[in-house]
Amino acid sequence: MxxxxxxxxxxxxxxxxxxxxxxxxxxxxxxxxxxxxxxxxxxxxxxxxxxxxxxxxxxxKDVNVLLYSMVAYGIPLLVMIIASLLAYNFIAWGNREIVSSAIGVLSLVVSFYILRTVDKKIFKHNDIIESISPYRGE
Known part of the structure; x- marks a missing residue:
């Protein structure tokens, strides 16, 4: 791109x-x-x-852009779904639907902080750049 x-x-x-x-x-x-x-x-x-x-x-590099998009959007969604399903199946007290929904939202917050930490330590901001060249007006 x-x-x-x-x-x-x-x-x-x-x-x-x-x-x-x-x-x-x-x-x-x-x-x-x-x-x-x-x-x-x-x-x-x-x-x-x-x-x-x-x-x-x-x-x-299009591959890295797609990978970062998957990490940024896919992992939190997957974590939320898994946390909600696990909470719904293993919680036997209170209103299971509301509790599992709240745990799903809480897992989104937790995954945000995990991704922020991973982004700072692992991903380099310039590893998606393949080349920089002067603009030729094409």
Whole structure:
């Protein structure tokens, strides 16, 4: 997948590159009724002769993007379903439906903190980037 990015500034040999986030309204947020403020995402990469304002083409590894999406959305959903089913089958007190639903929601909160810890320790933010090259206007 290719995205157009712009160098925001360079500091201590690190280039800060702003990449627009994909949104439902595409590139024309003014025509959309959702009133979102799309700030974009800033990548920090090694400066390779970039200058502020320069447009770049960022190519990402599609396999890693799909893997991260599966980890971010699939694992919490799976944990919630398993926790709810286990709670429903093994709890013999109170209203089983409400208790198992509450445990399912609680498992979502727990999986959020687990994923946040895993993201900081294991996943590198730049391992989805395949290449960065100057934008040629294609």
């Amino acid at each position: 290719e995205k157009i990015a712009q160098v925001v500034f360079i500091e201590n040999g690190t280039a800060h590159i702003k990449v627009a986030r994909a949104s439902a309204c595409g590139d024309n947020c003014a025509s959309c009724g959702s009133q979102c403020t799309d700030e974009g995402h800033v990548l920090k990469v090694k400066d390779e002769g970039y200058f502020p304002g320069q447009l770049l083409t960022v190519t990402t």
